Amino acid sequence: MKRALSHARHALGARRVDVSTAFYQHTKHGHSSGSTRFVQSGKRGEASAPIAQTAGNAPRIDTAQLVSQVIGSRSTRMASDGYPAALFVDTPLDTITSPEALRAYVRRLFEDRSHYGAQASALGRTALEVASSSNLPPRTEAASAMRGALLALALRQAGITHAAAAQGALDRIASLDFDTPHTRVSSSETDREAWLTVRLLARSTEGFGILDALRTATSAPFKDDAHRTAFKTLLESADMLDPLPREVSALGLHDGAPGAVSLRAKLGGSPLRFDEHGPHALARRAFDAASARLERGRDALTPDQKGALFAWQQSFTEDGRGTELSKVRERLNKFVRKTIPRVGESRWKTLLPRLFRGREGSPLSALRLGTQGATRKTAKQEQERYRQGLRESLSTLTLSPEMQSAAVLTHARPKHSLVELAALHTWLELGGFAHERMDEEAIVAVARRAQQMCAELDKVKGAPQAVLDDLRRATARWATMTPQQLAKTKPFRSVAKRAYTPERLALWGKLARVPDDSPFWTTLDSLRLLARPSGPALPARSFVRAAAEGVFGEFGKPIGATLGTECLDEVRTMLKEVIENLPSSARLRLADGGSQRVSTSGLNAMTHVGVFPISPRLTLRASRSRETVVEFVHGTHGFEMFVGRAKTSQKQAGAGVLVGYDVEMALTNLRVGLATNVTLHSQELTEAAGVTVRVPHRLKPDGSGFDDKATRAIFWAVVEHFLDEAAQPHDDGANGSFNRLAELGLDHPDVSIGWTDTRARTSKRGVTVDATANAKLLSFGPRSARDPKSGKTAKLFGVSAGPSMGMGWEKSRQEGSMTERSGRHRIEQRYVGAGNLVQWRGGVAPGFSHSLDANGRSSVGLLSLDALVATVGLVDNGGTAKLTLSIENDKLNYRASTLEREELSGTRYADTIESAGADLVRMLAANQESQAHGAASTSEALADPLSLARARMHEYIATVRHNRQFNHAYKYGLRLLRDPAASIDMLTALAQQSGHDPDVDAFVHARRGNILGNPKAWVPRKLSIRERNSATRSPGLNIGVSLNTRTSTTGDHEFANLSVPFPVLEAIDEEGRWASSDAVS
Structure with missing residues (x-):
């Protein structure tokens, strides 16, 4: 009995609880579960149902449906819509997966007057040989054939129509001057065609890899990574300064050599400064900086040139007011100059800006609420x-x-x-x-x-x-x-x-x-x-102590002494501990700001039908919140820090009615009743924008997994750079701060800085039913009504109060996306979801009314306030499907591109996995079989791999069933296979190489959607249980109009997981299960 009561108390404590009063709001979701409460597995019989492809009435995991939920239906573009003219022949690039297909493609692409098309065949063989030597992954026959097709198409798009001329252009590319290209112009038709081909290939990562392979094959390779990066920057910026005509016939005698571009753009003088203005100012600065680096080396660059190179490497293409680069500089400068130092300031100093506008927040101060379990292991x-x-x-x-x-x-x-x-x-x-x-x-x-x-x-x-x-x-x-x-x-x-x-x-x-x-x-x-691991936390200061320190200085120190240095040291120590211990799939979100709300809560009209009081009511509510956010994430792709602002707006309309009964009492009247309210419309829009600093995972030298330690060290070095910037005064503004960051990350391919926009929309409908009991406490104001028969009088205003308790049901739909257009490493994300929430609420909410008659039978309710109201979530059966694409240097990181289904119902999730986990069991069995060859004992080697895999699955399901909590979410994750990712990369390169021709973009988008929408492109990766804990404090006014400051901390970590081992997933990629025909609808 004691154990049952303890479990019930523990489960209740994990629910989301909102407590609201007239001057304070507090939200708590989840709590530290503790290792002593974890039940690894229960009775084996409770999870012993056979794991098979089919099972009773339990819902199966339908990958095709999961994909369509997130990506949407497949494109309706058909062959009848026409093939893009910029691609010349109607052969989709992702279907060219063999040497024979490549040779056929080349023969269609070029004219060949030789005997039996010998020159075109030779060109196809050369293209394949060059593409096969590319260092970019994957190095498969299909990828080589598609790369060869890209090379052939670039020659054709450069205006070359004959196979012999194309071969001549390839030979000329091998001898072009790549050391000082900014000084070279074309001296012949072959030179012109060669430089145009080079520029077209440099538009994409895949194309530049082909160019690199071509130079290496002819004994003229790039000197090092710095030479390679500077040359690519020069060509990319030249492409923006000197756009090539879309029509091949319009190329004419256009000289696309970098030296010619430099002459036309009037570059080559003194180094360009940050304040360079005009069209394509950043492209001009990047071209100038790349030229200087190729000619004189890194040490000769000015800080502004380093900043321009770094910005261009992060995929920024424009600079100026309102551009993403400008917003990144300003946001980072504000973070190191204002946001970080505010952690040591008195909270009273920023109270009014936070209360009325949600500005001047200090999210790092939320560390005083702890890390909410974000650093905990499974x-x-x-x-x-x-x-x-x-x-x-x-x-x-x-x-x-x-x-x-x-x-x-x-x-x-x-x-x-x-x-x-x-x-x-x-x-x-x-x-x-x-x-x-x-x-x-x-x-x-x-x-x-x-x-x-x-x-x-x-x-x-x-x-x-x-x-x-x-x-x-x-x-x-x-x-x-x-x-x-x-x-x-x-x-x-x-x-x-x-x-x-x-x-x-x-x-x-x-x-x-x-x-x-x-x-x-x-x-x-x-x-x-x-x-009971709790994680680190900043030393907490009481509200009164903080106020006193703001007026008198810190206790024990002279008046006027600052808290900044000591607090910054505390933050540095704590953030280092967080980053060193942040496990995979963990997240820590810190936010500080304010919210404002206007509501007609309490607005109603009271009348009587017979002896029963009837009170129709109308609820209109509008609110907004603005927060400054700092977020740390350790995801599948690597580590990241987000610094920005989030704003939420909500509009709600509802109506209801109260039916009651009046009970005469000695001193007052008691009105008991049942109130029903229907939410007719509720829409919430959340938008966040800011800078994302990201460090991607890298493989270990032996390829056995990710080198987590090295990634963590690089990420901490970047975070520490921002802390050092905050501690050291500088007067060179946002540009100087960005240039110092460029000094750190210029030659570091693992440092990514970009601008992130996220948008989430939630619509809700629901109904609540509450039992109420209200007694009239007092009346005040002048006399407003008099009954001529009885002589009774009523004053202008009345106050009533009493307890209420009820239940609510809410149905919701969500959709959201995350967009990044800059940064070496970018994330594209989209999710859709739906849910049903049942919650209990109760409390005391006094109301103010205006009497219309002296007998109290008619009145108008004006407003109500929350004296003490609590809301507790009881049941949440929501689910979300989310697609995440990890893109590094315009290529998909297939190991970190995932498709996930998240359930909030542990029972439904366990039933689903139990009935549809056969694929995962087979992959676990494959790992057991590979481990059996190196088993230490004969019994381990003789054990049935399939039985061991089933046992692991049963153990995980038992963990789900015996550790269910309201703050748990249950995930089924898929990972993108290598070969379909390679096909998408080639299609992306095709669009870039074609200058983002609208017809080509539409064609590529359709092919990409068909590939991602094919269930065969995905493989099961992991089952996991996510635990979320959060705490929010919102002091402020909640009387009719709400004005609150808002400080919150949210921590996510994996409570348990069952993962397919890394070597098994790599082996599946090597098997080449994906066929190009699968991508064709």
């Missing part, structure tokens, strides 16, 4: 650490005399103390008890341990013989008992029922009077942290 890992800590602490704890067997001789009840001490020793030695309580095996171990401790007492000098004899007889009798008999024996009966946690050990220490300076207490504190 429950299984925490439980293993906790058990290991218990076992290791035994040797330290037994050094205290109070933990040794001789201590029981001084106790009033030696037998009882002996059993309790033996139980503590056994608990520590075993690494804890299952479910925190003794089972049959544990109770026998405790009896055996008590007998051993009794034998140790023989060595104690001066021990009372009678006590020793009594203990010997008792321990000998216990040794012969069964577990059931022991559980009924008096010393064990009370001891066995107790929960064994570090608090039980603390109670023993208090009763045994362990000295305060004993190592016992230090060890106990470490066990408490292992039992």
Whole structure:
């Protein structure tokens, strides 16, 4: 019974709870679950249903439906719509997957007057040889054929129509001057065609890889990465300064050589500064900086040139007021100059801006609310650490005399103390008890341990013989008992029922009077942290203390002393701890700002129908909130930090009616009733925009997985750079700050800086039913009505109050997207979802009304306020489907491109996985089979891999069923396969190489959608349980018009997971399951 009540209390504590008063609001969602409460698996029979492709009525995971939910229906573009003229022949690039297909494509693309098309065949072989030597992944036959087609198409788009001329242009590219290209112009028709082809290839990452391979194959490679990057920047900026005509016939004698572009753009003089104006100012600066680097090296660059190069490498193409580059500079400068230093300022100083406009927020101050579990490991890992800590602490704890067997001789009840001490020793030695309580095996171990401790007492000098004899007889009798008999024996009966946690050990220490300076207490504190990990937090300051410090300075220091330096050091230490411990799939969101709301809550008209009061009511509500946000994420793609602003606007319209009954009382009238309210329309729009700093994962040298340690170190170096900027005063503004960042990341391919826009829309409808009881408390104001018959009078205003309690149901639909157009590493994301929420609410909300008659039968409600109102979520059956595409240098990072289904119902999720987990079981079995070859024992090698995989699946399902909480979300994740990702990369390169011709873009978009919409392009990757904890504090006014400041912290981490091992997914990619025909609709 106690366990059931404890579980119920724990489950209730994990629900979302909103508490609102007239001057304060607080929201708490979830809590630290603790490793002691984790149930790894329950009774095997509860999750023992066979895992098969089909199962009863349980819902299956339909990948095709999941894809269509997020991506939408496949494109309706058909062959009858026509083939883009810019592509010349009607052969889709992603279908050219073999040398034969490439040769056929080249023969259609070029005229060949030689015998049997020998020149075109030779050109096709050359294109394939060059493409096969590209260093870009994947290095497969299909990818080489598509790259060869890109090369051939670039030659054709450069105006070359004959195969012999195309071969001549390829030979000329191999001898072009790539060391000082900004000084070269075309001296012949072949030169002109060669430079045009080079510029077309440099428009895409795939094309530039082909160009790199062509130069390497002809013994004229780039000197190093710096040379390669500067040359690519030069060509890209030249393409913007000197746009090529879309029509091939219009190319004429156009010289596309970089030197000719430089002459036409009048470049080549003194280094361009940050304040360069005019069309394509950034392209001019990038061209100038790339030329200087190619000619004189990195050390010769000015800070503004480094900034221009860095900006261009991050895919920024324009500069000026309102551009993404300008917004990135200003946001980063504001972050290091204002946002970070505000953590040390008095909160009173920014109260009014936050209250009325949501500005001047200090999100890092939200660290005082803790990290909400964001740095926690999975429950299984925490439980293993906790058990290991218990076992290791035994040797330290037994050094205290109070933990040794001789201590029981001084106790009033030696037998009882002996059993309790033996139980503590056994608990520590075993690494804890299952479910925190003794089972049959544990109770026998405790009896055996008590007998051993009794034998140790023989060595104690001066021990009372009678006590020793009594203990010997008792321990000998216990040794012969069964577990059931022991559980009924008096010393064990009370001891066995107790929960064994570090608090039980603390109670023993208090009763045994362990000295305060004993190592016992230090060890106990470490066990408490292992039992309930909480994560780091900034030292909290009370509201009164903060106000006093704002006026009088910090306590113990002179008046006027600042808090900045010490607080910044605290923030630095804490952020370093967060980044060093942030596990995979974890997120920490810090926000600070304000919200404003106007509502007609309480507006109603009261009349009577017979003896029953009827009160129709209208609810109109409009609100907005603005927050400054700092977010840290460790995702599948790598580490990232978001710095920006989020704004939310909500509009709601509803109507309802109260039907009640009046009860006459001695001093007042009591009105009881049932209020029903319907939400007719509710729409919420959330938009966030800001800078994302991202460091992608990199593979280990042996290819066995991601080098998490190296990625973490690079990410911390970037974050520390911003903290250093905040601590050191500079007077060169946003441009100077950006230039110093460029100094750090210019030659670092793993540092990405970009602008992120996110947008989410939620629509809701619902109904609430509340039971109310209101009593009129007082009336005030002048007399407003008089009954001529009875002589009764009524004053202008009345106040009534009373408790209310009810239930609400809400149906919602969500859709959202994240867009990034800049940064070396970008994320594209889209999600759709729907849900049903049931919640309980109750409290006291006084209302103000205006009487229309003296008898109180008619009145108009004016407004109500929340004296104390609480809302608790009970059931949430929502679900979300989300597509995430990770793009690095315009190529898909297929290992981090995912398609996820998230459920909030643990029961539904477990049923679905149990019935549709066959694919995942097969992949787990493949991993077990590969591990069996290196097994340490014969039994491991002979074990059935399929049975072991099923056992892992059953264990995960049992974990889901026995650890359900309201703050858990359950995920089924898919990963994009390598070969379909390669096809999408080639199509992206095709669009870029074609200058984003509208017809080509539409064609590529249709082909891309067909590939992503094919279920065969995806493979199961991971099952996981996400735990979310959040805390929000909103002091302010909530009377009719609401004005609140808002500080919140949200932490996400994985509670449990079942992942397909990295080598298995790599092996699936190598198998080449994807066929190009699958991509064709």
